[in-house]
Amino acid sequence: MKWVNHEIVTGVIVFGATGDPLAAVFSMAGAILPDKVEGRPGADYWSWRARHRGWSHWPVIYIAIYAIMQLGLLPHGADVERGISFLAIGALLHIAEDAVCGKVPFLLPWQKVGVRLFKVGSVAEYLFSMAVVILTYIIHAQSMVK
Ligand SMILES: [Zn+2]
Helix, strand or coil: CCCHHHHHHHHHHHHHHHCHHHHHHHHHHHHHHHHHHCCCCCCCCCHHHCCCHHHCCCCCCCCCCHHHHHHHCCCCCHHHHHHHHHHHHHHHHHHHHCCEECCCCCCCCCCCCCEECCCCCHHHHHHHHHHHHHHHHHHHHHHCCC
């Protein structure tokens, strides 16, 4: 999935779930984190390609970061822990979003799972992203009615 769609889909889902703009901003930063830590393809494309969607896309790392943040170990660090928690959530959503247009690691970093609903950057990807946004809006609107 393109970064712009990662940002939109992740930001909308987190804002829909929390109603907190700051949480949405942190999750949007996290939404490109797994790709950012891989670095740019650069001179050695095949070396980058081999690492692509490897460790950086292993959900267990981000679940662990999230879990550690829930322990509240940082003194007076509640805001920091909340920020890092939403970074981790953003990264997890990124991985889930990648899993619908290719394969990502799951329980083990080398064991990849996923479906290919569309090609990265295709019209279908934009339609999929729009559908998620609309669905989130509908779910959010219904939760407001109750
Ligand atoms: Zn990715």
